[in-house]
Amino acid sequence: MTIQNKPAANKNLDSIRKTIANHKRHDFIFASLGTLVIASLTITLLILFLDLVIDGYPRFNLDFFSNFPSRRAARAGILSAWIGSSLVLLVTFFVAVPLGITSGVYLEEYAKKNWFSDLIEINVSNLAGVPSIIYGLLALGLFVYSFGLGQSILTAGLTLALLMLPIVIVSTREAIRSIPVHIREAAYAVGATKWQVCRNHVIPYSYGGILTGVIIGMARAIGETAPVITIGALTFIAFLPPSPIGLEPPFINFDWLESGFTVLPIQMFNWISRPQLAFHVNAAATGAVIIMLTLLMNGFAIKLRYNIRKKIKW
Amino acid sequence: MNPENDLIISQRLAKNFQRNFRERLIEFGLLCSGLIAIFITLAIVYVLVSEAIPFFQHVSIIDFLTDTVWTPNYSIKHYGILPLISGTLTTTGIALIVAVPLGTITAIYLSEFASHKVREIIKPILELLVGVPTVVFGYFALMLVTPMLQKIYPDLTTFNMLGPGIVMGIMIVPYIASVAEDSMRAVPMSMREGAYAMGATRFQTAIRVITPAAISGIVAAYILAISRAVGETMIVAIAAGQQPNFTFNPVESAATITSYIVSVALGDLEHGGIGYQSIFAAGLTLLIMTLLINILGHAVRKKYAERY
Known part of the structure; x- marks a missing residue:
C-alpha cells in the first residue's frame, strides 16, 4: 500500500x-x-x-532678492513678493495661532460631549476639506467688500488664517489628547481651577505638538496661491508697504496692513503666464525659493514631531 | 463666633467669587473661539448664496445647468456651467487613474511589506510631497510633463488636460497613501496572524484579509483624493489653458471651475457685475460638488464599516 x-x-x-x-x-x-x-x-x-x-x-543672486519686478526679465526681482509674503504671514500667524489653540483647548477640555460639540467637530473636519479657492471667494465677498478692507495685506492674512485654522485646531487637539488624565487629576487635587490646569499644564505640555501644526500650516500658507489671487491681489507691485517699524515713537505702525501687496506664489504664477521664456527662468527661481522654504519648514516640523514622540515623559 | 474668622471666610468667599467669575469669563472666551468653525461655515454658505442669487436672477438656473457654452466675456453671453464641469471631471478622472493605483500600492506596501525602518524613511518623504505648493506643481506640468508627453504624442497642444491631470495625480498620491495606510494599520494584528497561521503569504494576507477589512478607510482615502482633485486650482490654471471647452478629451485644453474663478479674478473685477457674480455661482457649484462627494463618501464608509 x-x-x-x-x-x-x-x-x-x-x-x-x-x-x-x-x-x-x-x-x-x-x-x-x-x-x-x-x-x-x-x-x-x-x-x-x-x-x-x-x-x-x-x-540666484542678491539682485534677484533686492529688485522690484520689471518688464525686463533679467532685471526683475522678488523684493516686493518676499516682503509681501512675510507681512501676510505675520498677520496669518497672529490670527490663526491664538484662535486655533483656544478653539482646540475648548473642544478638548471644556466642551461637553453632546450634539453641539459634535456639530463643531463636523464643521472643523468639513472646513479642512473645503477647496482653498472657496476661502478666496469668502474673503472676496466678506473681507474685501462687506468689511471694506480692500485688496490689502490684512485681507490676505485673514484669508490664509482661515485656511490654516483647521490645521492648528486639529494638531492642538491631538497634542492635548496625548496628555494623560492623571496629570490633570494631580493639578485638580491641589486645588487648581480648570483654566489653571489648562494654562499651567495642558497647554505647555502640548507645546511641541501645537508648534508642529503651526509650522505645517505656515508652510502651506506660504505656497497657497488661489485664494490670494481670488481676493484680487495685484500681480505687478513695484513699491513696498510702509515699514511696520518706525524710527520715531511709537516705533510700530499698522499702515502696512492696508497696503497693496503681492506674494511669492503669485509672482511666480505671473511669470509663468508670460509667453517670454526669459520670465520662465524667473518663475523657476521663485519656485525654488518657495519650495526650499516649504521643504525646510515641513522637514523641521517632521523632525520636531519625531523628537516629541521619542521623548514622551509619561 | 470669632469675628476674625468671619472676616477670613468672607474674604475667601469674595476671592472665590472672583475666581469663579474669571473662570466663567475664560470659558466664554474659549467658547467664542470654538464657535469660529461654525461661523466660517455659515459665512461661506451665506457669501456664496447671497452673491449667486442676483446671478440666477439674470441667468435662469436651467440655462446654467444645461447650456453647453460658457462665454461670459463675449458679446453674446452664455452661462452654461457644463463646459467647466466637464473640464473639472476630466482632470479629476486623469488624476484618479494615476493616483488610485499608485496610492493603493504605496499604502499596502508601507503597511504590510515595508520594515519599520523603511517606513520611518518613506513616510516623511510622502509628507514632504504633500507640502509642495501647487503653483510649483503647475510649473512642473507646463514645463516638464507636457513637453515630455509631446515627445510621445506630437499633436499635443501646449495647454491640455492630460499633463496637469497626471501631475495632479502625483500630487494626491500621498493623501491616498497616508489615509489608506492608517486604516490598514488599524486592522488588528490577530487578523494578520490568523491568515499567516493558515499558510497565507504576505500578498494574500494583504489582498484578501487586510484590504477588505480596511475598505472603509481606503474608500475614505479615495473620496479625500477626489475632493482634493476637484478643488485643485493652480495646476490646471497654469497648464490646462483657461478656455472653457465642453469636452472630455484629455488632449484638448479646457477650463475647470476653479481655473475660471482664477482667470476672472486676475482681470478687472467690477463689484456687483455679472462677471463678479458668476464666480460665486461657479464657486457655489464647486462647493455643492465637494459636499455631495463627501456625503457619498460618508454613506459608503458607513455601509462598509468593518467592526472588529
Whole structure:
C-alpha cells in the first residue's frame, strides 16, 4: 500500500511546492512593485526640486532678492513678493495661532460631549476639506467688500488664517489628547481651577505638538496661491508697504496692513503666464525659493514631531 | 463666633467669587473661539448664496445647468456651467487613474511589506510631497510633463488636460497613501496572524484579509483624493489653458471651475457685475460638488464599516 502511494504523494508534494513557490513569487513581485512606486515618487520629488533649481540658477543672486519686478526679465526681482509674503504671514500667524489653540483647548477640555460639540467637530473636519479657492471667494465677498478692507495685506492674512485654522485646531487637539488624565487629576487635587490646569499644564505640555501644526500650516500658507489671487491681489507691485517699524515713537505702525501687496506664489504664477521664456527662468527661481522654504519648514516640523514622540515623559 | 474668622471666610468667599467669575469669563472666551468653525461655515454658505442669487436672477438656473457654452466675456453671453464641469471631471478622472493605483500600492506596501525602518524613511518623504505648493506643481506640468508627453504624442497642444491631470495625480498620491495606510494599520494584528497561521503569504494576507477589512478607510482615502482633485486650482490654471471647452478629451485644453474663478479674478473685477457674480455661482457649484462627494463618501464608509 505505502509503496504504491509514494509516487502519488510525491507528485502531490511537488504541486504543493510549486504553488508555494508561485505564491512567494507574487510576494516578491508585489514588494518590487511597491519599491518601484515609492522610488519613482521620491525621484519625482527630486526632479521637481532639481528642475526648479537648475532652470532658475542664472537668477540666484542678491539682485534677484533686492529688485522690484520689471518688464525686463533679467532685471526683475522678488523684493516686493518676499516682503509681501512675510507681512501676510505675520498677520496669518497672529490670527490663526491664538484662535486655533483656544478653539482646540475648548473642544478638548471644556466642551461637553453632546450634539453641539459634535456639530463643531463636523464643521472643523468639513472646513479642512473645503477647496482653498472657496476661502478666496469668502474673503472676496466678506473681507474685501462687506468689511471694506480692500485688496490689502490684512485681507490676505485673514484669508490664509482661515485656511490654516483647521490645521492648528486639529494638531492642538491631538497634542492635548496625548496628555494623560492623571496629570490633570494631580493639578485638580491641589486645588487648581480648570483654566489653571489648562494654562499651567495642558497647554505647555502640548507645546511641541501645537508648534508642529503651526509650522505645517505656515508652510502651506506660504505656497497657497488661489485664494490670494481670488481676493484680487495685484500681480505687478513695484513699491513696498510702509515699514511696520518706525524710527520715531511709537516705533510700530499698522499702515502696512492696508497696503497693496503681492506674494511669492503669485509672482511666480505671473511669470509663468508670460509667453517670454526669459520670465520662465524667473518663475523657476521663485519656485525654488518657495519650495526650499516649504521643504525646510515641513522637514523641521517632521523632525520636531519625531523628537516629541521619542521623548514622551509619561 | 470669632469675628476674625468671619472676616477670613468672607474674604475667601469674595476671592472665590472672583475666581469663579474669571473662570466663567475664560470659558466664554474659549467658547467664542470654538464657535469660529461654525461661523466660517455659515459665512461661506451665506457669501456664496447671497452673491449667486442676483446671478440666477439674470441667468435662469436651467440655462446654467444645461447650456453647453460658457462665454461670459463675449458679446453674446452664455452661462452654461457644463463646459467647466466637464473640464473639472476630466482632470479629476486623469488624476484618479494615476493616483488610485499608485496610492493603493504605496499604502499596502508601507503597511504590510515595508520594515519599520523603511517606513520611518518613506513616510516623511510622502509628507514632504504633500507640502509642495501647487503653483510649483503647475510649473512642473507646463514645463516638464507636457513637453515630455509631446515627445510621445506630437499633436499635443501646449495647454491640455492630460499633463496637469497626471501631475495632479502625483500630487494626491500621498493623501491616498497616508489615509489608506492608517486604516490598514488599524486592522488588528490577530487578523494578520490568523491568515499567516493558515499558510497565507504576505500578498494574500494583504489582498484578501487586510484590504477588505480596511475598505472603509481606503474608500475614505479615495473620496479625500477626489475632493482634493476637484478643488485643485493652480495646476490646471497654469497648464490646462483657461478656455472653457465642453469636452472630455484629455488632449484638448479646457477650463475647470476653479481655473475660471482664477482667470476672472486676475482681470478687472467690477463689484456687483455679472462677471463678479458668476464666480460665486461657479464657486457655489464647486462647493455643492465637494459636499455631495463627501456625503457619498460618508454613506459608503458607513455601509462598509468593518467592526472588529
